[in-house]
Amino acid sequence: LAMVVAFSLGMFMVYIIFGVGLFNILQEKSTAVMFRLVLAAILLVLGLMQLEDARRLQSGGTSLFRTDWTKKYVHDVTASRKLSSYFLLGALFSLARAPCVGGMYVAIIGIISSQGYASSGLIYLLIYNLGIALPVLILGGIIALGMSPEQVDQFRQKHRVAIRLITGLTLLILVPLIYW
Known part of the structure; x- marks a missing residue:
C-alpha cells in the first residue's frame, strides 16, 4: 500500500x-485563443489515435501505445523497495500515460481557462487529478488485499477495445467544444 501511495x-x-x-499560461487572452486552435487539433489527433488503436486491438493487431520496453526498468525499481523510487516511477508513468489521459486533461484545463474560472481552477485540477x-x-x-496482478491484467485486456473507443x-466530442 505504501508503494501504491508513493x-x-x-x-x-x-x-x-x-x-x-x-x-497560468492560458490566463493571457492572446495565448488562450491560439491554444484553443492547437488544442482542438491535438484532441482530434489523439481521439483518432484512440479509435485506430481500438480498431487494431479488435482485429488482433498491436497497440499504438506499447510499453513493453519499460518492463525491465519497472521491475528494477520495484525490486529496490524504496518509496522515493516508487514516487519517481509514478512521476515517469504520468508522462508515459499522457497520450491516454493527456487529451482529456488538457481539454479540461482549456475549458476551465476559457470559462474564466481562475479562482476555482486549482480546485478543479485537484479534483481531476484525484480522479x-x-x-x-x-x-x-x-x-494488496489479495487479487493477483494477473487477474487485474486479464480484466484490462478483456476491456481494452471498449476503453479505447x-x-x-x-476526445472527438470535445474537439468542437474546445474550438468554439
Whole structure:
C-alpha cells in the first residue's frame, strides 16, 4: 500500500505542476485563443489515435501505445523497495500515460481557462487529478488485499477495445467544444 501511495503521489504531483503551469499560461487572452486552435487539433489527433488503436486491438493487431520496453526498468525499481523510487516511477508513468489521459486533461484545463474560472481552477485540477490517481489507489488496494496482478491484467485486456473507443469518442466530442 505504501508503494501504491508513493506511486500515486508521484503521478499526482506531475499532473498538478503541469496543470497549474498550463492554466497560468492560458490566463493571457492572446495565448488562450491560439491554444484553443492547437488544442482542438491535438484532441482530434489523439481521439483518432484512440479509435485506430481500438480498431487494431479488435482485429488482433498491436497497440499504438506499447510499453513493453519499460518492463525491465519497472521491475528494477520495484525490486529496490524504496518509496522515493516508487514516487519517481509514478512521476515517469504520468508522462508515459499522457497520450491516454493527456487529451482529456488538457481539454479540461482549456475549458476551465476559457470559462474564466481562475479562482476555482486549482480546485478543479485537484479534483481531476484525484480522479486520475484514485483508480490506481483502488487497484493497488485490491491487489494488496489479495487479487493477483494477473487477474487485474486479464480484466484490462478483456476491456481494452471498449476503453479505447470510449476515450477516442470522448476526445472527438470535445474537439468542437474546445474550438468554439
